Amino acid sequence: MPLASYQTSVPVVVDDAKCIADKGCTVCVDVCPLDVLRISDMTNKAYMAYDECWYCMPCEADCPTGAVTVNIPYLLR
Amino acid sequence: MALDQIVDGLSEVSCDVLVIGGGTAGPMAALKAKLKNPKANVVLLEKANVKRSGAISMGMDGLNNAVIPGYATPEQYTKEITIANDGIVDQKAVYKYAQNCYSIIEELDSFGIRFLKNENGDYAVKKVHHIGTYVLPMPNGETVKKALYRQLRRARILISNRYMATRLLKSSDGRIAGAISVNTRTAEMLVIKAKAVILCMGAAGRLGLPTSGYMFGTYENAANSGDGYSMAYHAGAALANLECYQINPLIKDYNGPACAYVAGPFGAFTANNEGSRFIECDYWSGQMMLEFYNELLSGKGPVFLQLKHLHPDTISEIESTLHKVERPTRGLFQQGRGVDYRNDSIEMHISEIGFCSGHSASGVFVDDNARTTVPGLYAAGDMASVPHNYMLGAFTNGAVAGIDAMEFADSHDFAEFDAADVARERDRVMAPTRREDGIPPNQVEYKTRRLVNDYLQPPKVTRKYELGMRRLAETRQDMQEHMIARNAHELLRALEVQSIMDCADMAVHASLYREESRWGLYHWRTDFPEKDNENWFCHTLLSKQNGKMTSEKRAVEPYVVPIADDEKDLYDKQRIRATA
Numbered sequence: 046m047p048l049a050s051y052q053t054s055v056p057v058v059v060d061d062a063k064c065i066a067d068k069g070c071t072v073c074v075d076v077c078p079l080d081v082l083r084i085s086d087m088t089n090k091a092y093m094a095y096d097e098c099w100y101c102m103p104c105e106a107d108c109p110t111g112a113v114t115v116n117i118p119y120l121l122r
Numbered sequence: 123m124a125l126d127q128i129v130d131g132l133s134e135v136s137c138d139v140l141v142i143g144g145g146t147a148g149p150m151a152a153l154k155a156k157l158k159n160p161k162a163n164v165v166l167l168e169k170a171n172v173k174r175s176g177a178i179s180m181g182m183d184g185l186n187n188a189v190i191p192g193y194a195t196p197e198q199y200t201k202e203i204t205i206a207n208d209g210i211v212d213q214k215a216v217y218k219y220a221q222n223c224y225s226i227i228e229e230l231d232s233f234g235i236r237f238l239k240n241e242n243g244d245y246a247v248k249k250v251h252h253i254g255t256y257v258l259p260m261p262n263g264e265t266v267k268k269a270l271y272r273q274l275r276r277a278r279i280l281i282s283n284r285y286m287a288t289r290l291l292k293s294s295d296g297r298i299a300g301a302i303s304v305n306t307r308t309a310e311m312l313v314i315k316a317k318a319v320i321l322c323m324g325a326a327g328r329l330g331l332p333t334s335g336y337m338f339g340t341y342e343n344a345a346n347s348g349d350g351y352s353m354a355y356h357a358g359a360a361l362a363n364l365e366c367y368q369i370n371p372l373i374k375d376y377n378g379p380a381c382a383y384v385a386g387p388f389g390a391f392t393a394n395n396e397g398s399r400f401i402e403c404d405y406w407s408g409q410m411m412l413e414f415y416n417e418l419l420s421g422k423g424p425v426f427l428q429l430k431h432l433h434p435d436t437i438s439e440i441e442s443t444l445h446k447v448e449r450p451t452r453g454l455f456q457q458g459r460g461v462d463y464r465n466d467s468i469e470m471h472i473s474e475i476g477f478c479s480g481h482s483a484s485g486v487f488v489d490d491n492a493r494t495t496v497p498g499l500y501a502a503g504d505m506a507s508v509p510h511n512y513m514l515g516a517f518t519n520g521a522v523a524g525i526d527a528m529e530f531a532d533s534h535d536f537a538e539f540d541a542a543d544v545a546r547e548r549d550r551v552m553a554p555t556r557r558e559d560g561i562p563p564n565q566v567e568y569k570t571r572r573l574v575n576d577y578l579q580p581p582k583v584t585r586k587y588e589l590g591m592r593r594l595a596e597t598r599q600d601m602q603e604h605m606i607a608r609n610a611h612e613l614l615r616a617l618e619v620q621s622i623m624d625c626a627d628m629a630v631h632a633s634l635y636r637e638e639s640r641w642g643l644y645h646w647r648t649d650f651p652e653k654d655n656e657n658w659f660c661h662t663l664l665s666k667q668n669g670k671m672t673s674e675k676r677a678v679e680p681y682v683v684p685i686a687d688d689e690k691d692l693y694d695k696q697r698i699r700a701t702a
Contacts (some may be wrong), residue, residue: 076174103174121334
């Protein structure tokens, strides 16, 4: 069976202007309990790669530059 | 390199004591094991990152079960938990916890974790339970994980993050020999030989599906997919009272605690749509949950946590705790809904089902030394069978497990395992990556958990359980033959689904075995609506025997603290009676 991609609006948003992943920072990716954040090959900034979020906050709380914002996932907002 | 690209690899390491799970019990177990024998190697294996993993990822607002001299005695606490758990308790482990937990509080205090004190410098303990006083707020509760992590680094514990353990290894004579794990970002496999293994892998919190439909919007940390329950089962360890589900009263849709333990002592209470109280006590017991369920169905719902009647300063104090610790996005959620605690009540709902001894009693069977029925294998925290043990229980029993496991490791050499077991497990783990075409893990998981809701959520109806069992078996077949994982991250989810499926099967089996109703809503069987002490005043132990899921009765150990006849049903009287 072929697979389709499924659109979701992801709860974790990264401000590229503040994110310093391009300088080697991986804090948000490191701390996420669900391991859903990654550094983009294209922009070298952090982003939410998988919509599997417990809206728990370590990524936002531990980000050294305040670039990460956790929103409530739309389905339970 | 492509995202989470699969790397083929298998390596082997060894240690004296292997602790699996770096949330709450695990770090304490690792620390105590290492302090017991500083020359020994202790490895702490974690699926996520020890810095921020587990139920207390963002800290905790307080201790829910602190037995502090001057406020409560170990005897009183043991009695309360025995009654709250409908008498099905091996008191020795609860009593030992109650005796030890104060020294753990002092130790946590020495780590820099503060506990609320009054103007006289005494601990400011609050009353939430039906009988005794055990709730102690933690003013800097958001720092718990950081404080623990510092201790782990200082003690030179070897931490391996992003490794998911999948199966335990045993010798031919049944002793623990280690564990098999897989890297969650590369899919490389790692065999860890160990003389003793401690499982601290948390609740089975991804069993039912939240009503929001968002699979990761669970009460428990969504990483807690019941892997420990599944691993213990496949290793032949016994699991106790799995039919005593965890079901919690939570903020509707947000699916986190409201939290009555924080707000209750200040005067907040659970109310129906008429603004009236209907339960005597906000402590989470199955009996309380049954009244909650009845109220929702009676037409008097919705049910709310009410605090708008409190002084604005009090509300601000509660708000600052709720929006800072444990689940800080509660503030964002309420803001989005336009809920201000000063004007609005918090709409509450009943959670999906799970296994968690932290709040109920369903866990891998352990004795008062945290030993499972497999020699050299230990369990602590939310996945071990000591009931209602919360965060402080995880710390205290984790400490017990760490010390006893190191004593075991000091007196035993490595047990030999069969290399064929590793090869077989490697095939099982990697199977979803070797298929070209099939069903992705998220669909298998959604279907499994939707079936859990449809057929397993109490009230438990025998016919529904039988149908549920059939539907789950069909889905299991799809999972085993058709599930695909296209990268290492999907493989992580694919392995978690297999744990979830095992837990669903165990929930069915354990529930059908106990032919009575007990623990309020947690095990309400409509075909056996009464409590039957004559036949069922016992534990049930589920285990894998000759490859087959089997349940048996186990007598409740004689009580250490006697319970008088007129005390036995104190938790059955949860509904507020109308007075003339």
